[in-house]
Amino acid sequence: MKEIKLEIDGIEVSAREGQSVLNAALDAGIFIPNICSHPDLSPQGECKLCVVELRGETVLSCRTEAAEGMKVVTKSEHLAHLRNTAMELMLASHPHDCTSCRSYLNCELQSMMQYLESVHARLRSVPKKNIKWNTNNPIILREMERCIQCGRCVRACRELRDVGILEYRVLDGESYIGTAENKTLTEADCRFCGACVAVCPTGALQMDEETTYPVVPCRAACPAEVDIPRYVRLTKEGRYSEATTVIREKVPFPLALGHVCNHVCETECRRKELNEAVSIREIKLFAAQNDRAEIWKTNHKNKPATGRKVAIAGSGACGLTAAYYLSAKGHEVKVFERLPVAGGMMSTGIPEYRLPRDVVESEISALRENGVEIETSSSVESVEDLLGKPYDAVLLAVGASVGKKIPFPGADHPSVFAALDILRSVSLGETPPLGKSVTVLGGGNVAFDAARVCTRLGVEKVNLVCLEPEGAMLADDEEIQQGQEEGITIFNSKSTLSLEADGDALMGVKVIDVLEFSFGPGGKLNLTTKPGSEQIIPSDTVVFAVGQKTDLSEAMGVDLTPFGFAAVREGSCATSREGVFAAGDTVTGTRLLIEAMAAGRKAASEMDIFLGGDGNIEEILTSRDTPEGKIGINEGFAGLERNPVNFIDLDERLKGFTGIHCAYTADQAKSEAERCLQCDLRSCISKNKTWTDFIKQ
Amino acid sequence: MSKVEADVVVIGAGASGIAAAVAAAEKDAKVIVYEKGSTTGGAANMGMGFFAVESRHQKAQMIDLTLDQAFDFFMEYTHWHADARLVRKYMAQSADTIEWIESLGVEFLGVYKYFEKSFPTWHVVKVPGSNKPTERSASVMFKALTDRAVELDVELNFQHTVKKIQKDPETGRITGVSVVDEQGNQIDCECDTLIVAAGGFGNNPEMIKQMTGYTWGEDLFSFRIPGDDGDGVNLMWDAGAVKSPVNVELTYTTPGITDIFKTLSETMRQPNLMVNLEGLRIFNEETMQNTTFTGNAISRQTGKTAFTIISDEIIEDYKKTGLDYITFHHNIKTVDKWQSEIDAYKSGGESETAGLSDLHGEDETGQVCFWEANSLEELCEKTGINYKNLQATIEEYNDCEGSYDTLFNKHPKYMRAIKGKKFYAAIHRPCGYGTLGGVKTNDMLQVLDAENKPVPGMYSAGFDACNIFGDSYCFLLPGNTMGWALNSGRMAGYNAVDYLDSDDFVE
Numbered sequence A: 001m002k003e004i005k006l007e008i009d010g011i012e013v014s015a016r017e018g019q020s021v022l023n024a025a026l027d028a029g030i031f032i033p034n035i036c037s038h039p040d041l042s043p044q045g046e047c048k049l050c051v052v053e054l055r056g057e058t059v060l061s062c063r064t065e066a067a068e069g070m071k072v073v074t075k076s077e078h079l080a081h082l083r084n085t086a087m088e089l090m091l092a093s094h095p096h097d098c099t100s101c102r103s104y105l106n107c108e109l110q111s112m113m114q115y116l117e118s119v120h121a122r123l124r125s126v127p128k129k130n131i132k133w134n135t136n137n138p139i140i141l142r143e144m145e146r147c148i149q150c151g152r153c154v155r156a157c158r159e160l161r162d163v164g165i166l167e168y169r170v171l172d173g174e175s176y177i178g179t180a181e182n183k184t185l186t187e188a189d190c191r192f193c194g195a196c197v198a199v200c201p202t203g204a205l206q207m208d209e210e211t212t213y214p215v216v217p218c219r220a221a222c223p224a225e226v227d228i229p230r231y232v233r234l235t236k237e238g239r240y241s242e243a244t245t246v247i248r249e250k251v252p253f254p255l256a257l258g259h260v261c262n263h264v265c266e267t268e269c270r271r272k273e274l275n276e277a278v279s280i281r282e283i284k285l286f287a288a289q290n291d292r293a294e295i296w297k298t299n300h301k302n303k304p305a306t307g308r309k310v311a312i313a314g315s316g317a318c319g320l321t322a323a324y325y326l327s328a329k330g331h332e333v334k335v336f337e338r339l340p341v342a343g344g345m346m347s348t349g350i351p352e353y354r355l356p357r358d359v360v361e362s363e364i365s366a367l368r369e370n371g372v373e374i375e376t377s378s379s380v381e382s383v384e385d386l387l388g389k390p391y392d393a394v395l396l397a398v399g400a401s402v403g404k405k406i407p408f409p410g411a412d413h414p415s416v417f418a419a420l421d422i423l424r425s426v427s428l429g430e431t432p433p434l435g436k437s438v439t440v441l442g443g444g445n446v447a448f449d450a451a452r453v454c455t456r457l458g459v460e461k462v463n464l465v466c467l468e469p470e471g472a473m474l475a476d477d478e479e480i481q482q483g484q485e486e487g488i489t490i491f492n493s494k495s496t497l498s499l500e501a502d503g504d505a506l507m508g509v510k511v512i513d514v515l516e517f518s519f520g521p522g523g524k525l526n527l528t529t530k531p532g533s534e535q536i537i538p539s540d541t542v543v544f545a546v547g548q549k550t551d552l553s554e555a556m557g558v559d560l561t562p563f564g565f566a567a568v569r570e571g572s573c574a575t576s577r578e579g580v581f582a583a584g585d586t587v588t589g590t591r592l593l594i595e596a597m598a599a600g601r602k603a604a605s606e607m608d609i610f611l612g613g614d615g616n617i618e619e620i621l622t623s624r625d626t627p628e629g630k631i632g633i634n635e636g637f638a639g640l641e642r643n644p645v646n647f648i649d650l651d652e653r654l655k656g657f658t659g660i661h662c663a664y665t666a667d668q669a670k671s672e673a674e675r676c677l678q679c680d681l682r683s684c685i686s687k688n689k690t691w692t693d694f695i696k697q
Numbered sequence B: 001m002s003k004v005e006a007d008v009v010v011i012g013a014g015a016s017g018i019a020a021a022v023a024a025a026e027k028d029a030k031v032i033v034y035e036k037g038s039t040t041g042g043a044a045n046m047g048m049g050f051f052a053v054e055s056r057h058q059k060a061q062m063i064d065l066t067l068d069q070a071f072d073f074f075m076e077y078t079h080w081h082a083d084a085r086l087v088r089k090y091m092a093q094s095a096d097t098i099e100w101i102e103s104l105g106v107e108f109l110g111v112y113k114y115f116e117k118s119f120p121t122w123h124v125v126k127v128p129g130s131n132k133p134t135e136r137s138a139s140v141m142f143k144a145l146t147d148r149a150v151e152l153d154v155e156l157n158f159q160h161t162v163k164k165i166q167k168d169p170e171t172g173r174i175t176g177v178s179v180v181d182e183q184g185n186q187i188d189c190e191c192d193t194l195i196v197a198a199g200g201f202g203n204n205p206e207m208i209k210q211m212t213g214y215t216w217g218e219d220l221f222s223f224r225i226p227g228d229d230g231d232g233v234n235l236m237w238d239a240g241a242v243k244s245p246v247n248v249e250l251t252y253t254t255p256g257i258t259d260i261f262k263t264l265s266e267t268m269r270q271p272n273l274m275v276n277l278e279g280l281r282i283f284n285e286e287t288m289q290n291t292t293f294t295g296n297a298i299s300r301q302t303g304k305t306a307f308t309i310i311s312d313e314i315i316e317d318y319k320k321t322g323l324d325y326i327t328f329h330h331n332i333k334t335v336d337k338w339q340s341e342i343d344a345y346k347s348g349g350e351s352e353t354a355g356l357s358d359l360h361g362e363d364e365t366g367q368v369c370f371w372e373a374n375s376l377e378e379l380c381e382k383t384g385i386n387y388k389n390l391q392a393t394i395e396e397y398n399d400c401e402g403s404y405d406t407l408f409n410k411h412p413k414y415m416r417a418i419k420g421k422k423f424y425a426a427i428h429r430p431c432g433y434g435t436l437g438g439v440k441t442n443d444m445l446q447v448l449d450a451e452n453k454p455v456p457g458m459y460s461a462g463f464d465a466c467n468i469f470g471d472s473y474c475f476l477l478p479g480n481t482m483g484w485a486l487n488s489g490r491m492a493g494y495n496a497v498d499y500l501d502s503d504d505f506v507e
């Protein structure tokens, strides 16, 4: 492209052919006031602030093309006067009070008032009349009394998005920004992409959330920061392998997550302000199941060997994720697993009907192919046995594998188990000695896992007892609903008093009605019960599902917290022992797979630094093409409904341990992905610089 | 992660922060400022002027209020709850601060009172080319301070949030701050002194609840300046500062009206009848101009609410004479726009908050705060005021029309009877500009720990360190919050550098 030389305020500046004087100046670090122009939009020449002098005449620098040899003056008394008049015209109908505006301190108009020392109209103030239109929209707030009619939003909607639903309108001789026929944004088929909000220089357009919101809420909510909108978009375009690769850039278990991730991202999805969240997990499962090309395998390269050796205790989500990234950084990694199978809770905790074992095996074998060595049936008893022998660093990722039991009277009976014992033994192909009727104590997801496994093992009567009332249980609604369909009886708002035995045989669980409960400091339970409401729930087996702890002891050689978890330095994975790190459930107690994986990533990065690396474990495995911003109109967009998750029929479900959850069809996946608001498109919009951006650093 | 170094780090570039930065840089310190927003001036951009006593403007205007008088008044007002040494230093520096600001090319319009019974201490900044006092005029001064900071090589970082204060675990000295920029990159900045001026926590309802007992959106409708989230006090508390009692700079407001419908709002803030939900008068309405006192009185009532009630005859009166109270910053003199504003307010549909819907909270959307009725009974039905009591109150009140107010001794000229064909009521709720205090400082603005000892190297200024008002903000010496902010910032800036040059500081 041809380069042009011109002079601005006596400084020689180069410009691209066709560039405006305004942009040439801004690029060269010379600030010219402006407010209706924006680097990504066509010029409009509405605000008149960008006036400059050229050959003794005043022109709008946004509409004047830079030309060879041009001499431009941007500051003079005359220009200051013109700009002040322009400002005052804008301010005449603007509220005098900024204090309740969300854009306060991040407002281009406010900053322009400071810069031009023009804070208020000397003119009579002219309050706007047409501010009531279209103020009741989801997601996008319109406080149109703050609008200065710069038209940036109109141009953004049309030029950046090809949606074009915003326009200048006139009523009672007053112009305002609205939609055709003053339709609400929903009726006008707004895509709720937020481009108009991103470019608005005032507080007129805002996102309907607290002022500091993440631009891409799902991605910010994901513990591993998986680039959700990107893989959702790629799935929509049928580029499944690339979609899976985007997930793989952050976590090595897309399929397992596709089955059982608790999707905190969906809780934050902005779409739920319109109707329901995008079914992100189902899109992930579909993409991962349809990754034929496996691009990631070609693009992933382990770094050259560093000669450093890492031992990892525990082959769960955390340990294996760390193993993968550490070997990618060129370290030699060996994972020790106490049990005969690798995978931690993915193989021996989460029941097979939710997470098929061949899925986990296939993902683990991909890690093995990539250089991660796993030794099963090999327990780590002390870091002493590993550190320096010959390992340079050790990661404790042994999880929280001991199910807690509460010492109620009778809890030491041989027919009382912890949920994890049952889940593990079933996973290892054993048959736990259950009776005819089982009562599970606990109301979380683990309780349902245990209860539903019992049902599948042929137990005749399965009960579940929990403190929480109906509607406030900790387990996911889907679990509760399916558990009930499968015949589990739920006793809500009950506290256990004792386990009753008759001679050797367990008879049942004595419970009492709970009126109110709360947890005090240190997890202490405060309980109000209803006197005289005691009852016995008959059962010959009892299963505790009241939380998990680690089985770590002093012998491991690192400091522990008072609750028995590995103690780490704040904000770090480093333990009390130099060279020994800990992460995942071992540190936090049972959380989520995705959190354990995120913790594994963090540990890998820290350990890499410890081993002399740069700690950067980020991978780019697929090309980063800029997403298409011109999304156009999609009729009825706001109303597009969420595709339900596919489960197999109830009688099929009860037959055994086969997976109950089927991926979307290609059509479902596409239409679900279509629902995404593509919040990330906003990140591609430039920021219009204001005077404070030109302060030299 | 990148690393930088400074002598003095300033958190926040609002009124106190930018003043502190300039002051420290004037003493040749290397100063780095971290500001969350994208411009300087913070909450003070909305302001118009600030407090000083014995300034050259006061002398020129023949205002004879002396430093001693102002000091004595202030200490009496606060019942000596305030740190007298600090108040004295602040007031003693205030006149010079006016000249300090003028040396940057900023002009003042003159010195003003805020309302009739207040002292003339409010130095209002002039907007170039205009001789009218205008809202936001102080922002002109922040442009000048910013330019001055740049000239003195202060490094200004916008959209940078400080996440943690670093201290030496052994000596307890400040060693630096961890900062995150707009893109989320982490920066570690080493420094020897730190001035925290992050603007209080007016935008943090949880902290407001915890520290003041008000529930924002329910019984407090204070301004929420985005960014004033309490970062500063939280950082200081985490780094060993002791918590100090916090006050709201209390005023009152009619949600959804005060900011937008100025004639409506100002007319309903005239010294006419004010009652509580029980229909009883609560104070001498002449005091309404002292917004803190009014806020205090309203806060005592059921639901922390009060109502002003007027009638069409009063409006007719105002059409002839103009309003009784004209506030300097809103400058509404007549009721010309009375009807058109009522129409605009109502056209929003009474169910929807007019205008600034969201920032005033979800709870306010759907609230009606101004009512019209054809009878007092109807008005009571709409507002929930006790009708029987109100009838009695008005009877008694109307009896005193134009004469001695037997209950509260309000001036006869404000005793306008409530009678006519139409009645209007507006609800008033506690409001405020921001939170005052959070940490305790000594008279050097050094932040104190639980043992009343300075945390070495840590200073604070502005809202975060504003403990000088006792239980109520002092509107009687107007311009006091911005005055405090600029002067405490300026003192903190100088003191921080003096500390670095002193024997107390060991490298």
Ligand SMILES: Cc1cc2nc3c(=O)[nH]c(=O)nc-3n(C[C@H](O)[C@H](O)[C@H](O)COP(=O)(O)OP(=O)(O)OC[C@H]3O[C@@H](n4cnc5c(N)ncnc54)[C@H](O)[C@@H]3O)c2cc1C
Residues within 6 Å of the ligand: A260, A261, A262, A313, A314, A315, A316, A317, A318, A319, A320, A336, A337, A338, A339, A342, A343, A344, A345, A346, A349, A350, A351, A378, A379, A380, A381, A397, A398, A399, A400, A401, A423, A445, A446, A449, A548, A583, A584, A585, A586, A590, A591, A592, A593, A594, A596
């Ligand atoms: C029943 C159940 C259901 C769950 N369901 C879900 C779900 O649906 N979705 C979800 O996101 N999360 C779920 N979670 C949580 C999730 O599984 C865990 O957060 C995650 O597995 C933790 O990973 P980790 O690597 O820290 O520990 P783990 O997965 O527990 O792995 C630790 C491994 O270390 C081994 N080990 C222990 N001690 C030693 C030693 N001394 N030497 C060598 N090896 C040792 C253990 O045998 C185990 O294999 C569930 C948890 C449970 C208990």
Ligand code: SF4
Residues within 6 Å of the ligand: A146, A147, A148, A149, A150, A151, A152, A153, A154, A177, A196, A199, A200, A201, A202, A204, A205
């Ligand atoms: S809403 Fe914002 S972007 Fe649109 S015209 Fe008004 S000020 Fe400009």
Ligand code: SF4
Residues within 6 Å of the ligand: A140, A156, A157, A161, A163, A164, A165, A166, A185, A189, A190, A191, A192, A193, A194, A195, A196, A197
């Ligand atoms: S489509 Fe996007 S740019 Fe257009 S109005 Fe809707 S949110 Fe704004």
Ligand code: SF4
Residues within 6 Å of the ligand: A216, A217, A218, A219, A228, A229, A232, A268, A269, A270, A271, A278, A280, A675, A676, A677, A678, A679, A680
């Ligand atoms: S709409 Fe799309 S990008 Fe936005 S939060 Fe939901 S999934 Fe993420």
